[in-house]
Amino acid sequence: MALWIQITPGSDEPIYLQIVEQVGEAIAKGQLAVGDKLPAVRKLASELVINPNTVARAYTILEQSGLVTTKTGSGTFIADPALRGKDAADINMLADRMDGIISRGLNLGLESQDIIAMFKDRLEKFIKTRQGGRQKK
Amino acid sequence: MALWIQITPGSDEPIYLQIVEQVGEAIAKGQLAVGDKLPAVRKLASELVINPNTVARAYTILEQSGLVTTKTGSGTFIADPALRGKDAADINMLADRMDGIISRGLNLGLESQDIIAMFKDRLEKFIKTRQGGRQKK
DNA sequence: CATAATGTACTAATGATAATAATACACTAT
DNA sequence: ATAGTGTATTATTATCATTAGTACATTATG
Numbered sequence: 359m360a361l362w363i364q365i366t367p368g369s370d371e372p373i374y375l376q377i378v379e380q381v382g383e384a385i386a387k388g389q390l391a392v393g394d395k396l397p398a399v400r401k402l403a404s405e406l407v408i409n410p411n412t413v414a415r416a417y418t419i420l421e422q423s424g425l426v427t428t429k430t431g432s433g434t435f436i437a438d439p440a441l442r443g444k445d446a447a448d449i450n451m452l453a454d455r456m457d458g459i460i461s462r463g464l465n466l467g468l469e470s471q472d473i474i475a476m477f478k479d480r481l482e483k484f485i486k487t488r489q490g491g492r493q494k495k
Numbered sequence: 496m497a498l499w500i501q502i503t504p505g506s507d508e509p510i511y512l513q514i515v516e517q518v519g520e521a522i523a524k525g526q527l528a529v530g531d532k533l534p535a536v537r538k539l540a541s542e543l544v545i546n547p548n549t550v551a552r553a554y555t556i557l558e559q560s561g562l563v564t565t566k567t568g569s570g571t572f573i574a575d576p577a578l579r580g581k582d583a584a585d586i587n588m589l590a591d592r593m594d595g596i597i598s599r600g601l602n603l604g605l606e607s608q609d610i611i612a613m614f615k616d617r618l619e620k621f622i623k624t625r626q627g628g629r630q631k632k
Numbered sequence: 633c634a635t636a637a638t639g640t641a642c643t644a645a646t647g648a649t650a651a652t653a654a655t656a657c658a659c660t661a662t
Numbered sequence: 663a664t665a666g667t668g669t670a671t672t673a674t675t676a677t678c679a680t681t682a683g684t685a686c687a688t689t690a691t692g
Contacts (some may be wrong), residue, residue, distance in 0.1 A: 370590050372650055376688070379595060386598040398667065409652045425602060430668040431660030444603040452600055456617045457515060459592050465562060466521040466589070467583040470618055480593045481607055509679055535638065543685045551640070566637040568689025638689070646681075653674080660667070 362389070363397075365406055373408055377416035378423075385425055385436060388488035396426065396434040499526070500534075502543055510545055514553035515560075522562055522573060525625035532573040533563065 362384065365376050384390045396402070399417060403410040417434050420426045424442040428434045463473040500522065502513050521527045532538075536554060554571050557563045561579045565571045568608040600610040 379598070382602055383594065383598040384551070385597055399669090400667085406666060411653085412651065415650095417668080424536040428668060429660075430658065431666075433660095435532075439602075439604060442602065442604055444605070448603055452596060452603070453613065453617060455585070455596050455599075456614055457520065459589060459623055460521040460544060460614075460618050461516070461520040462592075463589055464621060465519055465560075465576075465579065466585055467576060467579055470622060473618060474567065474611075474615060475548075477597075478611060481597050481609065481610060484594075484601060487606060489597055490655080511679080523640085534638090548682085549680065552679090554639080565639060566689075567687065568637075570638060614681095634692085636691080639687085641686075642684085644682080646679100648677100648679080650677075651675080653672100655671080656691100657670075658668085660665100662663100662665080 363402065363406065365408070373406075374412050374416040374419070377413065378419050381416070382418055382423075382425060387484050388490075390436050392436050392438050394436045396436075398433065480485075500539065500543065502545070504545075510543075510551050511553040511556070514539075514550065515556050518553070518557055519560075519562060524621050525627075527573050529575050531573045533573075535570060616630050 363377060363380050367373065369376065381390070381396065397405070398408050399413045402483050403413045406413070414418070417426065417428065421428050425437055426434050427437045445448065462474060463476075464470075468476075500514060500517050502510050504510065506513065518527070518533065533554065534542070536550045537547050540550045543550070554563065554565065558571070560566050563571050564573055564574045597610065600613075601607075606612075
């Protein structure tokens with residue numbers, strides 16, 4: 359896998375958040391395992407043709423959320439999931455985001471079972487990717 | 496019900512989006528029924544101590560998403576749900592938002608069944624509010 | 633018809649933030 | 663030592679949220 363991060367410059371969401379989310383999803387899907395090394399700040403910035411500061415910003419957020427650990431001089435690595443703590447604030451934020459989705463789904467005319475089915479379907483895709491084993495780098 | 500819209504000025508999300516989401520959730524929960532009138536642009540702006548333009552912006556978005564219909568000179572009213580169309584783009588956006596939540600939940604260390612249970616729980620709250628009948632204005 | 637209330641449109645100014653740019657520092661591997 | 667790493671700092675530009683003020687068109691009400 360050469361470089362799986364793909365940014366959309368003209369998107370409504372900032373580039374640094376796109377990086378954060380894509381790395382987060384890759385971890386959730388098991389495509390990135392504990393100890394795996396993220397591309398160097400300058401290298402990723404070069405390949406994405408963006409500023410190194412933008413990548414550094416994304417890595418800082420990933421580090422603060424506990425998904426990666428950074429060792430200056432060495433690199434940025436996927437952290438141990440066992441050490442990722444979930445507090446009340448995290449759960450509340452998750453609940454709020456769920457409410458937003460549910461509200462949107464209902465107002466689109468979707469039935470409850472449709473929304474749940476859709477949600478289960480999306481989640482299963484994550485689990486399947488996990489069980490399918492890691493992709494080779 | 497005097498005024499159920501509550502904004503948080505210092506929030507990371509824009510005021511006009513807060514209004515959009517809160518009106519959307521109220522509709523999804525059945526607290527706003529078809530034909531109900533939203534507060535006038537200037538009136539709501541006055542009560543929230545924000546600029547009328549900000550409220551107008553929120554109403555414009557709600558109108559574009561099909562949740563309300565506006566009649567200049569008369570007011571802004573909750574639209575007929577039967578007329579709200581859902582296209583592929585809407586569904587895709589919903590799926591993307593679901594992926595974001597699932598990713599976040601998994602990376603917090605939550606199990607699949609926990610995430611699904613939490614999601615069902617949130618959705619049931621919407622349905623219950625609906626079945627509980629409309630609140631009186 | 634007159635008046636008030638409604639949503640809408642427009643321009644301008646301000647503040648916050650995303651992103652770039654350039655540089656420098658501290659730590660680690662070789 | 664040298665190169666590669668993350669981090670920090672300052673400055674600049676562009677975009678956007680928000681406010682401000684004004685004006686217009688339509689509708690309800692008397």
